[in-house]
Amino acid sequence: MYQSRPLLLLFALLTACGADLATVEEPPCDSRGTLTPGTDRSGSLGEANCASLSDVIPGLETNRDRWTLQLHPDTVYVVEARYLASTRTGPWWGRLLGYTAEGGDTLLRTGYWGSGGTANGDHLQEMLLASASARPVIVHVERATATDSGRYRLEARPCHIVPLTDGVTSPVLPIDDACVLWSAGAPGRVRFYSYASDSGVTREVTVTPSDSVPLYYAWAAKPPFNFACWYAGGSCDLGGGGKGTFTVQPLSVNGVTAGAIFSTGSRTNVTLRVKVVP
Numbered sequence: 001m002y003q004s005r006p007l008l009l010l011f012a013l014l015t016a017c018g019a020d021l022a023t024v025e026e027p028p029c030d031s032r033g034t035l036t037p038g039t040d041r042s043g044s045l046g047e048a049n050c051a052s053l054s055d056v057i058p059g060l061e062t063n064r065d066r067w068t069l070q071l072h073p074d075t076v077y078v079v080e081a082r083y084l085a086s087t088r089t090g091p092w093w094g095r096l097l098g099y100t101a102e103g104g105d106t107l108l109r110t111g112y113w114g115s116g117g118t119a120n121g122d123h124l125q126e127m128l129l130a131s132a133s134a135r136p137v138i139v140h141v142e143r144a145t146a147t148d149s150g151r152y153r154l155e156a157r158p159c160h161i162v163p164l165t166d167g168v169t170s171p172v173l174p175i176d177d178a179c180v181l182w183s184a185g186a187p188g189r190v191r192f193y194s195y196a197s198d199s200g201v202t203r204e205v206t207v208t209p210s211d212s213v214p215l216y217y218a219w220a221a222k223p224p225f226n227f228a229c230w231y232a233g234g235s236c237d238l239g240g241g242g243k244g245t246f247t248v249q250p251l252s253v254n255g256v257t258a259g260a261i262f263s264t265g266s267r268t269n270v271t272l273r274v275k276v277v278p
Contacts (some may be wrong), residue, residue, distance in 0.1 A: 046149035064142035071131040085121030093144035114183030132223040164195040176267035185264035204249040213266035222253040
């Protein structure tokens with residue numbers, strides 16, 4: 001059973017979109033292979049892995065593994081890294097990040113947005129990846145500190161994006177059977193949506209729940225979507241909506257705005273409606 005840490009959800013959230021597959025590197029720095037949704041991938045992190053400097057912690061000398069995940073439009077991928085506890089090393093931490101390949105180099109695009117733990121001592125992190133078109137991204141796992149080491153397991157869960165139309169209320173969307181977020185609860189659940197946006201037009205999304213339960217929201221404006229914009233720039237927000245009907249007003253941009261409505265495990269239904277604000 002997971003011991004969730006939902007408050008951490010209010011400090012880190014993500015998606016990213018990429019370009020081409022990473023250029024081939026020499027072992028042990030080459031990609032470990034493909035992360036396929038629905039299939040676990042396992043590995044180890046330690047001094048034998050590819051040595052690199054962290055792009056998140058200045059000056060940190062660390063070691064990392066990389067995997068390739070193929071993104072498809074109209075889908076958000078919840079990527080989970082679980083750092084497996086062992087009797088020899090005990091609990092340890094890694095750092096889950098998302099990169100894209102750009103002109104022979106790789107660029108940081110996003111990072112994990114929530115973390116938690118399990119009853120047997122495992123630690124976990126989750127991040128969100130999405131793209132407006134089919135393309136690959138690089139799932140990057142590095143040691144959190146120079147002394148962290150151990151085995152890890154990766155999983156990618158695909159989640160459908162509900163498209164919204166101006167002035168039209170969505171169908172009733174159950175939250176209790178939505179995508180799983182272990183870092184938000186035991187487990188938390190999330191629904192994703194998107195709509196076309198314009199820089200000169202202000203829009204707001206009205207969220208109407210069927211029950212008085214706490215709900216939370218997030219949004220990321222204009223592809224490449226980065227719900228954790230503090231990692232690599234962009235426009236995003238994350239917060240609480242309360243227990244009744246509430247509105248979310250993302251930044252106005254040309255392109256597409258993506259959003260998420262999630263709970264820490266409460267069961268409810270919601271309807272969503274985007275409209276132009278006069």
